[in-house]
Amino acid sequence: MRKLRIGMAQINVTVGDFAGNTKRILKAITEARSLGVDLITFPELAMCGYPPEDLLFKPQFIEENLKCLDKVIEHTSGLAVVVGFVDAKEDIYNAAAIINDGKLCSVYHKIYLPNYGVFDENRYFQAGRECPMYVISGVGVGVNICEDIWYEAGPATAQAYAGAEVIINISASPYHAGKGDFREKMLGTRASDNVAIVAYTNLVGGQDELVFDGSSMVLNEKGELVARGKQFEEDLIVVDLDVEAVFRTRLHDPRWRKETLLLQDQRWHTAKIVLSELPFSASKPALLPRQVEVRSLPGEVYDALVLGTHDYVLKNGFEKVVIGLSGGIDSSLVTTIAVDALGSANVIGVSMPSRYSSSGSISDAELLAQNLGIKLITVSIEKVYQACLEILTDQFRDAKPDVTEENIQARIRGNILMALSNKFGWLVFTTGNKSEIATGYTTLYGDMAGGFAVIKDVPKTLVYQLAKYRNSVAGRELIPPSVINKAPSAELRPEQKDTDSLPSYDLLDPVLTAYVEEDRSVEQIIDMGFKKEVVERAARLVDTSEYKRRQAPPGIKITPRAFGRDRRLPITNRFHEC
């Protein structure tokens, strides 16, 4: 019986942390060896982290990555390793090293370079043109990288036709809600189309705006899920791949036995490369397939936010964070996520009441802080607000109060949070949600002041779902019901409500999704059944607040299109549909 014991190491690396990343890789190799693994796989660009962006223009960055690859090669006695790194020939390549028993046997260069959404790989890499098939312990193995497997009749197919029974894909595929399902279906189709086992190793961890969710998986030649790794956690998934089943199925599959093989792209060619033979792992004790339960949608998003928050804070060398607590749902959710990510000792809440703060808001902030066990500082902004109005009296003599006075308050709060940050080294979290960022219902340098915008990509309606989800997990009202049930308000003028300025979020959010994430026209959205005035107002607000978003802190992408690198619009733009 030909069996290949694979270990898929979904590790959490940090961009540019060569020493740390190498250590993680070596640790996984050691563990895999002790488990009798024949072949261990690591994510795309595991050596340097993903995405390295313009660090790739620094020759010393590439060199360091090559040096660390050499170090990894030295520690591979007795097994095969596939690991992502940056290869440098006459140009640079997004590459996979195929290492066997202390020797670098081959290097695969990614063929399909994504250059859409958050990806800019054409900016950096030359595309590969070869997709070899490797023979490891008598098993045919194809290796390719991330985007490569998203194309039908792509490198995986070429490799299968050349004899690969196992397709290894190493990825750094960023999370968004619902992507996991789509990915699993696609990988299942690739496996069954090519009558091959697909072993997909994905990165895990947060990197600026992105969260990689792990969820590595193995699918058999029927396209069935055989094993799945943890989501949002490091994992080493060890599976015995039943290569005999592939052979048997191919013998009986008329589709497979067709004589003419049509490949979509003939630019790249295949070659057979035999890695030195290692003993089969057939004699080792059998492993039971292991699958991790799939979470609910709010659960998945919540965990993505926790991991993204944890990694942004710690990878950037911070320990503690500070959050302005208004008593509202957004800051309450952000604080809860922060506590789950960093522990209650590392989260400081600041209540900054003004003349317009309701007593309910102040007590809600206190109750939340108590529920979460965090320190709460109270700093009234009244004195400073009063002083601001005084020094501007001359200038504002003939003007009526308007949004100016509201923004002054928000900016005083921003100044206080930043002062605490500067003095004590705490990172400031902003608390704006996607609905607010989309419509510009935020104050630049005010509530937008901070280093990380945890729920920047979470629409307000999902904010509520996440709060309820977290309470249900806690089995108690961690986020007070009064916070969840009150009408949203910025409390920057008497009796203010969000609905004074915006349509209700139930109406607004689906319109924003259609306009921002799906590029639907105003006309199309109205045709979908939404009110003309709501759609036009929303589109106008989105268009005219681009300048604010350009100065927003980064936040975690959880939808198919986040603000940030994912959506690049000019500020200077006279194209408006209404």
Add this chain to the structure above:
Amino acid sequence: MRKLRIGMAQINVTVGDFAGNTKRILKAITEARSLGVDLITFPELAMCGYPPEDLLFKPQFIEENLKCLDKVIEHTSGLAVVVGFVDAKEDIYNAAAIINDGKLCSVYHKIYLPNYGVFDENRYFQAGRECPMYVISGVGVGVNICEDIWYEAGPATAQAYAGAEVIINISASPYHAGKGDFREKMLGTRASDNVAIVAYTNLVGGQDELVFDGSSMVLNEKGELVARGKQFEEDLIVVDLDVEAVFRTRLHDPRWRKETLLLQDQRWHTAKIVLSELPFSASKPALLPRQVEVRSLPGEVYDALVLGTHDYVLKNGFEKVVIGLSGGIDSSLVTTIAVDALGSANVIGVSMPSRYSSSGSISDAELLAQNLGIKLITVSIEKVYQACLEILTDQFRDAKPDVTEENIQARIRGNILMALSNKFGWLVFTTGNKSEIATGYTTLYGDMAGGFAVIKDVPKTLVYQLAKYRNSVAGRELIPPSVINKAPSAELRPEQKDTDSLPSYDLLDPVLTAYVEEDRSVEQIIDMGFKKEVVERAARLVDTSEYKRRQAPPGIKITPRAFGRDRRLPITNRFHEC
């Protein structure tokens, strides 16, 4: 005598302003017709503006651009037109419409799509594969777009070999200091290599971070400059192209008569397309070639900043701007540029003295405002600063004064400027220079608060040059000598000097250029002869202030690599050379 009278319309269009852009195009066509022009050319993507970025994902944006192209076609009786637009077939293309006498005769698709620096064209466009040669009034004409002509043995060569005697290149090539020279040399080489006349039409105007400098030019078959358009201004350059000279030279050029033609890339193919015959323009009165004088380097940069400033403000619908005047060189230069761009009536200076402001600084700001004839508002921040310290007393009880207190002052000033902006609709200009932005010697939400960062890409040493240049043009001390001669200081604590925190700018700026613009390693820069501690300190400061730059307002690119879209580094990054 075969002559072709060409009109190159370097126009200032606005992204998404289809009505306005169409109007400009039609106006130029009318003027060209009255001047007996046979062929008028417009810049790359003149129809929609450049770069349209993710607006290209909106189908209605593409449609609007096609409708406007139809409108242009209707108005082309009696002449030929080449104009840039977005073509939509099975995908979208960066295209040139070749129109003749009311008919669309052909469409050229850009072949080489730039995807480096500020460019992301692979994100949007499919590359063209055909480069036809057109016959207009018996003259062979090749049309290609921007990047296409930067490749030797590229489309221009293919077109020349197919019979083109005139190569039309339409561009949207952003300015940086020194690029004009390089461009002229390159175009001269293309012309002489291909024994063809090159007519290069470049966009003019500001668009967010970019300034397009115009400087359209015609080079003859010897590579000599025949005509040059204005720099940083709209222009219609009308030239009689001496096509007979091309024919004569080709007859006598052994290089040209070689039998084997080797082209770098065989993917695209040529075809001959005959446009309907129009009468020669030989009988028209001869035109004298016209060339515009080339400016000095500081003069060129200064004018780039003025145009970029003018266009950002007006294209975004603002009239007036407000600037905090510290009495220092940076804010003085920015204010002078603002007055040159917008007029003194549209610039408001705000002096915001604190307990640490020297009397010299206050009087320097007053003198500058007087010299420039602008309104000066004075708002002392003392009361607000005092109030801030008071409300933070409890929190800061055990802490020593540090950069926190300095930042509080800067952020109070940011709040005041934004309050004036909110109340009166004035756009806030920030005044930080490139040396400060590079090293993070700025306060986020403080002096970085504002909509546009005029001198963001100007190193401090160049700031001085620009100030002196402007004074020399004025023939008087517009920017007071005391401003130019004082030691730079943020005046946020007693006796503060920039050199307390940074190396002197004469030492710092060349190191920053090597590190930021040229990607040299710390080791290489030390080998260039700079002090180890200066280089290491500068590199560390640049690396660790990425998070500030991510929230900085846009500013005008004037160097080969600006901060912004031009340089994309992760915030989360553990790669440090020292």
